[in-house]
Amino acid sequence: MLRSGILGKRIDQKNTPYKFYIVDDDPVVLDQLREIIEFKQLGVIVGEAGDGEVAIKELLELEADIVIADLLMPQLDGIFLTKQLSQKGFSGDVIILSQVTDKKLITKAYESGIEFYISKPIDEREVISVVSKVLEKQQLKSILSKIRETVIFSNTDDLLSKNNYSINEIDYSIADIKETSEKTLASLGILNHIGSTDIIETMDILMNASTEKSLHLLQNLKELYKEIGTRIKQKEYQVAVSEKAIERRLRRAIEYAALNIAALGVDDYHHPKFERFSYNCFDFLELRKAMQTMDRGEQPSIKINVKKFLEGLSRDIYNQINNIE
Template sequence: MIEMTNTFLIIDDDVNVRKMLTYIIMKNNLGKVVEELNSGEQAPEEIMFYQPDIVLIDFLLPQKDGIEIIRSCRTLGYKGKFIMISQVDNDTMIAKAYENGIVFFIHKPINIIEAINVIKGVCENLRLERSVAMIKDAVFHIEQAKQTNVEVNWRQEIEHIFTAIGIIVESGCKDLTKLIEKIITIKKKSPASIYQLQDIYRQIAEEESLQNNGSIHARTIEQRIRRTILKALENIAELGNDDYYNCKFIEYSNVLFDFKQVKQEIKHINNPREDRGKINVKKFVEGIISKLNF
């Protein structure tokens, strides 16, 4: 159950959007809205003042856009979560949002089910992060052997998730696991570290080349991983197409993928002439990591 401890700040120049999001948050007992803003002019200052757990922020705002506000807040040391509200379809702009730390999107016009699922997912991530932080504080001085057991546990959790979304037998599953493990190692050293996927692809390719006495290219690793994630998108979309309230669909569709792309994949399933949904490797990986205790 999601605890009523989270605070929200909403930034959108459309009063109806703000009212709808406030209603969704209050109606579903997701937390408390501490402030609403209709422009980005004073947004960083207000965010730093209120220190909300979650900021729902429009991509395009008067005075300052959403990306600029997020960058300012991160520079000032804000550690909360951002959910981007957007009607933007430009893939380059959306990719730019992911690069600046956005993992969750709510698309306009707002779909209530999507909004509830996204906000609940972020609330659940916060709850897990707090739980993990408490556990880490409690076991700070445990022996190295116990730490090894914890690592085994999150590796088992990865396998459990891959099994749940139907990719455990895919050929790129091992590469995807290595990618996640290397990013976890980076995050253990510094949670705020910025990493480049291409650098990690090259590391995996070099290691595999040494093990097999051959030459594996980073592009090959990337293609395997992307095919595996695309298969996961297909599997999740199949679940949603059969039952929109399927528990696995609800749990993973927003966390691992852009929900708009999940809906596009469902369209493709029903009409192969429709374009397939698109994947974002970083969002998928960060979504997996958000569900692990490490």
């Protein structure tokens, strides 16, 4: 049962506004982003720059939470800016802006560590959606940071007092997890896939494990596959399933789900399911590449990230069970 599992930890909203820094050499884009961020109260803009070199000097002093930077800029482009910030210890997130469709350049951006992408021309709904996903990620990082502090503080009450967050000690029934997981997998179009059973078992394992075990299994997927196999063997008349077979089934199911979501994005970029799953469960640049391939009428392929999918899916299911919007 979930004693102090990773998904059972929540924190209050940040007391101070999130700090944004925008880097783009187009004044129109700067105005558009400024208006969206301020009007929608996403945070405060602490600085702007027309090129990456100026941005780096200011960012290390301003401690921004989120940088929104153009991919192609004079002096220093968005990719190199991201690398430089990372090397200098910048702890925030970078969202890349671009209307570039060149596969090699997009792949290069992805490989440099960029996770979030907003396409040009600027669309308000996309900006809000992407920024929301980044803020979710930052809140999760904050939760994990507080979890790690439990190693230092032996007194839990002292830890809660110092960090002003609460631990929900909830016991999730197998029935609740199974029902919610099935509904979610149906939304992804993979409920009838052979790998769906493995995914549902994974959700039960992660949501009813201790914090330490949940984190450990997500970092060591082979151990997770082994535990899934043990459970299946116990339930299915002692029929053993190899870890390799479980990994293949999971990866195929996730790949199928990713292509389903990509197809939704081709038809309607603002489809509720696309907005819900695209950033949470998949690498968005991979989705974009698959969408572009579909647009050309070609057969798409997609690289999937099992850890990201399982983290995103478990968070989605946790939110549903606890009625969190």
